[in-house]
Amino acid sequence: MIGKCKAIAHGSTALDYIFREGxxxxxxxxxxxxxxxxxxxxxxxxxxxxxxSRCRNKFLRIEIGIAPQDEKKLPVSELMRIAHLxxxxxxxxNHQWVAVTHKDTDNRHIHIIANRIxxxxxxxxxxxxxNRAARVAEEISREKGLTIAKEVKAEKKYQKTKASPxxxxxxxxxxxxxYALLEKYKGTGITGHSMFLYELNKNGIAIERMKNKQGNVYGLKFSYAGQSFKASEIxxxxxxxSLQKNFEPTEKKELHAAGYQLVPPSHSSISRDNDTPRVQNPIGAVADAIVGAADEVVEGLGDLITPSTHGDDYTEAAWQRKLRNQANRKKKRGRGL
Known part of the structure; x- marks a missing residue:
């Protein structure tokens, strides 16, 4: 048995949920x-x-999970005792609370909604x-001879490996x-990153960016031979x-001295007193060389890289950097006049 507890503000929604038909x-x-x-x-x-009036989260949502092997041991009367205990x-x-069971999943579980006041x-x-709820669930499990949470987790992990070799x-x-491709292109900058993605696609591995409701990327998913894996599994x-950091150039000190970064910051049009054309020109030349190389690689790949593998992002980033560099050079020439 496993227990969870959390303070919530949406008591009405939680109650509607646990009593929902079906x-x-x-x-x-x-x-x-x-x-x-x-x-x-x-x-x-x-x-x-x-x-x-000061408390914001005025309700408690408690969930109690029952291990599949324990369900036959627990008739409704025993589930009632577990809820009270x-x-x-x-x-x-001294609080108001209601407890029900749900039947919408394979594993039986209990929901308790309590008034925090x-x-x-x-x-x-x-x-x-x-943590308190987890400890209480473990104590009740030991008392009644039920499977405790750690054993449930270990059993699931074993069954998953055994069921899907x-x-x-x-x-x-x-x-x-x-790992072979990462070793091949590690530390080679944006060009190496693009080639890494291209060769992954060539080997039949697609990378999908996982996004939250706000549209922000929070992780990657690797797909191969009909199977999908989270990046952490690989x-x-x-x-x-962390994947992008692996492609940062190995000779960082020399490149930073030349003003290069894997994803160069936008070049500000505001110059400092200590900046001289002698320093700025090598920086622009290095940046142009990197942008040009990235452009050639990405354009050469065409549609072979799936849209979910950052290909479009790098093309757009490279193009935007090229436009900024051109604009900044025009401004510098204007100031010289």
Whole structure:
């Protein structure tokens, strides 16, 4: 058995969720409550919670997961006892709470929504609440002879490896290809990065950028032979940010002295007193050379690199840098006049 606990503000939404038709299994317990439906339970809880105007997250969401091998040992009556025992050991005797089971997944689980404000107006302390819930779940599991969380995790990991040997073999193939190409192009700058992506695609490996709801990239996913793997499964070097760092030039000191970076910053049109044309010209020449090389590589690859493998991003970045460099050179010539 495993337990989780978190303070939330959206009590009404949480209650609607646990009572949703198609998910609701059994109604296990209603503690310090008269109502039996989501809307009226929320109204009862709100009467109590409104006495505290400073607390923002006025509800507790608790989830109790049951191991598959323990489900047959636990009839509804025993689940009711577990819900009451769990709430008691969590210190919720003087709070309003409701417990139900859900049937929408393969594994049975219990949901408890509690009023964080007690009947006496006290605010439940949520410091390390999730750790407390995990400890209570482990204690109850030992008491009742159920599987504890660590054993469930170990069993899932074992079953996953045993059930899908093909996936493990495919992952090893992807790792072999990725590490070989990384070793080949490591420290070779933006050109090497582009060639790394091209050869991955040539070997049948596609990289997909994972985005959140705001459209920001937060990770990479590698696909090969009908299998998909998170970057962390392939290796720590292949994360979204760490992968790019691997292509930074090895001779950093010399290149930084020449003003080069893997992704050069935009060249400001504001010059410093210490800057001289003698220093600025080599910087522009090096930047132009790098941009030109990257342009040739990316343009030569064409559509062979999938859109999800940064090809479009590098093409656009290289083009924007070239335009900025040209504009800055025109401004410098203008100042000389």
């Amino acid at each position: 998910k609701l299994g059994y109604r296990l317990a209603f503690h310090n409550l008269c109502s039996r439906e989501a809307k009226t339970i929320y109204e009862e809880m709100k009467v109590v919670s409104d006495h505290n 769990f709430a008691k050991q969590m210190g919720l005797d 007690s009947l006496y107006g006290e605010v439940y302390d949520t410091t390390f609440a999730s 093909t996936r493990e073999q495919t992952k090893q193939q992807v790792q072999k290809i990725c 290796g720590r070097e292949f994360g979204y940010r």
